[in-house]
Amino acid sequence: xxxxxxxxxxxxxxxxxxxxxxxxxxxxxxxxxxxxxxxxxxxxxxxxxxxxxxxxxxxxxxxxxxxxxxxxxxxxxxxxxxxxxxxxxxxxxxxxxxxxxxxxxxxxxxxxxxxxxxxxxxxxxxxxxxxxxxxxxxxxxxxxxxxxxxxxxxxxxxxxxxxxxxxxxxxxxxxxxxxxxxxxxxxxxxxxxxxxxxxxxxxxxxxxxxxxxxxxxxxxxxxxxxxxxxxxxxxxxxxxxxxxxxxxxxxxxxxxxxxxxxxxxxxxxxxxxxxxxxxxxxxxxxxxxxxxxxx
Numbered sequence: 460x461x462x463x464x465x466x467x468x469x470x471x472x473x474x475x476x477x478x479x480x481x482x483x484x485x486x487x488x489x490x491x492x493x494x495x496x497x498x499x500x501x502x503x504x505x506x507x508x509x510x511x512x513x514x515x516x517x518x519x520x521x522x523x524x525x526x527x528x529x530x531x532x533x534x535x536x537x538x539x540x541x542x543x544x545x546x547x548x549x550x551x552x553x554x555x556x557x558x559x560x561x562x563x564x565x566x567x568x569x570x571x572x573x574x575x576x577x578x579x580x581x582x583x584x585x586x587x588x589x590x591x592x593x594x595x596x597x598x599x600x601x602x603x604x605x606x607x608x609x610x611x612x613x614x615x616x617x618x619x620x621x622x623x624x625x626x627x628x629x630x631x632x633x634x635x636x637x638x639x640x641x642x643x644x645x646x647x648x649x650x651x652x653x654x655x656x657x658x659x660x661x662x663x664x665x666x667x668x669x670x671x672x673x674x675x676x677x678x679x680x681x682x683x684x685x686x687x688x689x690x691x692x693x694x695x696x697x698x699x700x701x702x703x704x705x706x707x708x709x710x711x712x713x714x715x716x717x718x719x720x721x722x723x724x725x726x727x728x729x730x731x732x733x734x735x736x737x738x739x740x741x742x743x744x745x746x747x748x749x750x751x752x753x754x
Contacts, residue, residue: 603726646693
């Protein structure tokens with residue numbers, strides 16, 4: 460008869476035992492002989508087992524760290540080196556490629572070394588100073604009436620002008636002639652301010668020959684002290700502070716505001732967003748402002 464013969468054929472195809480593998484999903488049950496009429500042998504298929512174990516997820520946390528920690532750090536580091544490269548090119552254009560004869564270049568190169576900028580990148584920036592580029596200073600007014608000076612180095616003036624106008628218009632700012640009159644170009648020596656009181660900072664300024672000292676913060680909100688001096692006295696003030704045992708963070712020429720604009724919390728957030736967008740622009744070297752937080 461067809462029925463018993465079919466059952467015998469099915470039993471010869473079935474494995475004698477089902478191996479149970481640790482960590483695998485259970486194998487689907489094989490149809491019973493009574494249901495073989497509904498599921499003929501030639502239409503049945505083997506069921507693949509799916510292995511589920513912790514090894515499948517190995518590397519997930521590592522990739523998260525790379526993406527969310529190392530990635531942003533590498534990106535910030537690359538941007539910092541790019542800005543240093545632009546500063547080097549400007550310094551070479553203004554005073555030549557010899558650091559012994561170009562004090563501004565010497566100060567920038569020292570900052571590059573302190574930030575571990577590769578020597579190959581420094582050399583490439585010095586050589587690229589010979590390329591045809593133009594330096595400009597855009598004067599602007601930002602949220603709350605704050606004043607901005609935007610230093611750019613570009614090989615396409617038309618593109619950069621359009622980018623500046625677009626970024627300012629979209630973020631509560633506009634070009635404003637005359638903003639530069641509110642700034643003086645001075646020598647600035649920056650030192651860590653964690654362990655220096657205001658009284659001691661004034662004493663150091665007098666001893667080093669600086670005209671003024673201002674409190675500031677870095678990107679990580681750590682306190683800094685800026686010793687302001689005449690451009691010609693920059694190296695003298697830097698050397699004096701170093702001889703007094705003060706660690707130097709940076710030294711160079713900056714635009715220091717004559718008067719400051721006080722902003723409330725909302726205006727401060729809008730201005731910070733605008734400055735961040737401007738700074739991220741590949742053509743922008745530095746952005747100076749006269750913003751003072753509303754206390």
